[in-house]
Structure formats: structure tokens, C-alpha cells
Amino acid sequence: MTTAIPLRENSRPLTETRVKNAKPNPRPYKLVEPGGLFLLVQPSGTKLWRYRFKLNGIEGLLALGRYPDTTLKRARELHQDARKLVADGINPVHHRQGEKLQTNLSTFGNLAASWRLVTDGRLRPATIKQRERELKNDLLPKFQSRPVASITRAELAAHLTNVEKRAPETARNLRTHLDAIFEHAIDVGLLTANPTPPRRVLATRRSTHHLSLPSERMGNFLRALDASRINPETRIAMLMVLLTACRKNEVIGAEWKEFDLKGKSWTIPAARMKAKQEHWVPLSEQAVELLQELRKDTDGKHLHLFPNRVDPTRPMANRSLNAVLERLGYGGESTPHGMRAAFSTHFNKLGASVDVIEHCLAHAPVNRVRAAYNRHAYHDERRSMLQAWADYLDHQRNEL
Incomplete structure (x- = not known):
């Protein structure tokens, strides 16, 4: 347990005499000046100049030297230099480390x-x-x-x-x-x-294709998932991967603020996307129902839809959904990422628009020239396609 170091507030600025005559106590204490500068007096009699600052909401502490090697005047000069760095958004501790390295x-x-x-x-x-x-x-x-x-x-x-x-x-x-x-x-x-x-x-990286569950096995998988004793949140996460055709990391890292359940849409920020571009996902009726169920069960009290069991401030563990497939006996047939391939294969077999499929998958267009002229986002078409996909999955689940 850390013991707080008591402050000695000063009604006037410090002087060399006050600093020099500061006597050690059984516990360390501080003599403070405005702006974060203070003298830390240790029980041993050692006197250390320190500057406490805050940058981007985070506190930091910069050592400015030991008294009397560093006088009060010099400590104030160093303090002012450091305050200027903070005012410019620069961490003075990191700045000093950089200067030392540069030498x-x-x-x-x-x-x-x-x-x-x-x-x-x-x-x-x-x-x-x-x-x-x-x-x-x-x-x-x-x-x-x-x-x-x-x-x-x-x-x-x-x-x-x-x-x-x-x-x-x-x-x-x-x-x-x-x-x-x-x-x-x-x-x-x-x-x-x-x-x-x-x-x-180095050898050229070999392309590897994620295992994808054939459409004729999808119903069996969904029934096995529904009948399992898997944590309800993990089950919903797996179904959201299927229903949205999104990548596993995009789903397990999802935050409630990204969703508009009334508008039946999910907007994934660019920072979480592989291509670093914002991705709009229309939500099927089935997806909205799952999310409403999830919010009801969790009260939406966490930042993430699928919080980590050990540390709820972080998202679900990366391998959780892979473990679900292995536990249900499908580890050798598919991966969570392979569910996207199942979606693509299904609609390509039906002769659906490649552009709409690729937009659903958040893939960059292969034909860059055509992409430069085709700015259509296919919002209506994507909504229809993902709803049709959700209905298809329900049909497969219910077909015995």
C-alpha cells in the first residue's frame, strides 16, 4: 500500500533559505510552488526537485535534479522549460529520453x-x-x-x-x-x-485459405451451437460473425456506441478495420434481435458487447470463437474467418452482384479504375443481401 507524502503548502514562493533550512522528518514531505514544481524532502535529508504535470489526462513526474547541486533558480528554469513542452503537447520525460539517446x-x-x-x-x-x-x-x-x-x-x-x-x-x-x-x-x-x-x-509468403464450412453443413453447425452449453455471450458473438459477414476481430471488439439498433445498422470505425476505412454494416432482423437480447442480459453496462471474463474493460479473448468450433467438433472444417467465405460462396453461386458481395465483406475493389468511377455504396442492396443471408441460415437451421 502506497503512503501519501504530505504537502507543506507555502503562502509565498520558496526561497533559497527555506529550501536550505528544510529539515528531514520521519516521513518524506513536499515543499510546493505553483505550476507543479516541488521539493521532495526525504527522511535521509536528501532534497529532490520534481515537476508533476498532466498531459492528455494522464499524470507524469519529471526529475529536475538534487539540491543543492540544482539551485532553486535552476530548478525554476528547468521547470519553465518543461511546462512549455507540456503546453505544446510534448511529454517532457519522453523528450529527455530522446535527447539522451540522440547523444x-x-x-x-x-x-x-x-x-x-x-x-x-x-x-x-x-x-x-x-x-x-x-x-x-x-x-x-x-x-x-x-x-x-x-x-x-x-x-x-x-x-x-x-x-x-x-x-x-x-x-x-x-x-x-x-x-x-x-x-x-x-x-x-x-x-x-x-x-x-x-x-x-526471404521466401514469398504463401497464401493460405481459411477453412470454410460447406453450406450443406451449416444447418448442423447452427443446431449444435444452439443446443450447446456455451456461454450465451460467446454464442451470440459467433452468430454475429455469421450474420454480418464481418471479421472475427471486428465482432469481438465491437462497442455498444457503434450500433444504432433503431436504424438497424452498425458503423465500425476506421481504426478497427483492416483497410483503415470506416465500414457500414446493415443489420438483419435476426441480428437486431440478438443484440437486443444481449443488451437485456448484460444491461449494456460494459464498453464492449463481448467483454473479457478476466478483465471486462477488454474485449473477448481472440481464440474464444475458434475454441467454440473445436468444442463442437467443427475445428477441422471451418474457422470464424471461414464463415465469410461461406457467405461469399453462397451468393456467388446464386449469381449475385460481385460489387455488393465485396462491399458486404469490406474488401477493396480489385479493379481500381472502375472503383474510381463507381462511388455507389450499395446500401439498399447490402441490406437486402444480409437479410437474405440471415433468412437462409434460419432455413438451414430448421431443415432436418
Whole structure:
């Protein structure tokens, strides 16, 4: 349990005399000035200058030095510099870390850390964690202490091909990281050429198709799902994947604020879409009924439709729906993503409009020239198609 450090409020600004004469207490205490600057007096007698700030609603703490090495006058100067950074939306702690790295970027480890400071802020937390893990496991152990200028294309190529033997996808990610890190080295004037090997040093990624349940097996699957003792929320999540033809991650990460149940529509923000473009999904009568049932059962008290059981502030675990298929005996026949293929196959067999199918699937048009001229969003057609798909699934479920 953290013990709060008491404040000593000052009716007037601090003076060198007051700072110098501040005596230690059994517990640490603060002498504060306006604007977040304070002197932390430790029981040992150590006196530390600190600046407490808030940026984007999050509190931060910047160390400004130790008294008397850092005088009151100097602490105020450093405090003002830091306040200007905060006013410009810059975290002064991160700014200082960046300055320290810039003074010694000659090693790969420091260069990679500098690159991350510049780029991490634009990424999702999950992407940052993955990148951090890949650097820690497969790049830093070998190159961290190496002078950047001494790293050659040949040894990078050899290292990537070794990683590829056990983890092809990781090797491709590492090559992307290396290319960006060495481009950063060029940007800061450390190098004039990028030693990252070309993509051809790694095998071309093979396209894999997700297993898709044949239409004649769809009824059996739906009946098995309805009869199972699976958590009701998980069951609804699986049905929403089917009814909306959306990707698994789009469904399990859905938030209530994205839905207009009266208007029977769901708008997925660009940040959650694979193509980074907002996607409008018309909801069938069956989908709306499921969502109303879900809201009634959960009172809509969570941010997500399908909250994580361990941490309700996060969405359902990524493998939950795959586990449902495995539990029902369909793991070898389909994946959640494969349900989209079942939707596409069904309507392509019927000779339906390819444009409408692809819009439902949020696919980028293959023919870019035609796409440039065809701005029609097919809202009515998509609503009719998804309603027809929901009716077809009901028919399959009820046909014995």
C-alpha cells in the first residue's frame, strides 16, 4: 500500500533559505510552488526537485535534479522549460529520453530505442507489444551493443534467414523493423545508406485459405451451437460473425456506441478495420434481435458487447470463437474467418452482384479504375443481401 507524502503548502514562493533550512522528518514531505514544481524532502535529508504535470489526462513526474547541486533558480528554469513542452503537447520525460539517446545513437540498441520513441505513439498497444517482443527476442541479443556503422547487409541477411527457419512471419516482421530503424539512422545523420537486405532474401509468403464450412453443413453447425452449453455471450458473438459477414476481430471488439439498433445498422470505425476505412454494416432482423437480447442480459453496462471474463474493460479473448468450433467438433472444417467465405460462396453461386458481395465483406475493389468511377455504396442492396443471408441460415437451421 502506497503512503501519501504530505504537502507543506507555502503562502509565498520558496526561497533559497527555506529550501536550505528544510529539515528531514520521519516521513518524506513536499515543499510546493505553483505550476507543479516541488521539493521532495526525504527522511535521509536528501532534497529532490520534481515537476508533476498532466498531459492528455494522464499524470507524469519529471526529475529536475538534487539540491543543492540544482539551485532553486535552476530548478525554476528547468521547470519553465518543461511546462512549455507540456503546453505544446510534448511529454517532457519522453523528450529527455530522446535527447539522451540522440547523444549516443552509435549502437544499434540506442538507435532502435530512439526509433521507438519516434514511432510508438502512432501504434496500437498490441502492435507495440508485438514489436517490442520481436526486437527483444531476435534483434537486440545479437546487435544491441554493435556500432550501427559496422552492421552489414550480408550478416543481416544471414540472421533473417536463420530466424525464417523457425518463424517465417517473424522474419518478415524483423526485416520491416530493420528497414525502418536504419531509415531512422539516415534521418538523424548517422548513416548515408540503408544496409537492410531486400525482401527477396526471404521466401514469398504463401497464401493460405481459411477453412470454410460447406453450406450443406451449416444447418448442423447452427443446431449444435444452439443446443450447446456455451456461454450465451460467446454464442451470440459467433452468430454475429455469421450474420454480418464481418471479421472475427471486428465482432469481438465491437462497442455498444457503434450500433444504432433503431436504424438497424452498425458503423465500425476506421481504426478497427483492416483497410483503415470506416465500414457500414446493415443489420438483419435476426441480428437486431440478438443484440437486443444481449443488451437485456448484460444491461449494456460494459464498453464492449463481448467483454473479457478476466478483465471486462477488454474485449473477448481472440481464440474464444475458434475454441467454440473445436468444442463442437467443427475445428477441422471451418474457422470464424471461414464463415465469410461461406457467405461469399453462397451468393456467388446464386449469381449475385460481385460489387455488393465485396462491399458486404469490406474488401477493396480489385479493379481500381472502375472503383474510381463507381462511388455507389450499395446500401439498399447490402441490406437486402444480409437479410437474405440471415433468412437462409434460419432455413438451414430448421431443415432436418
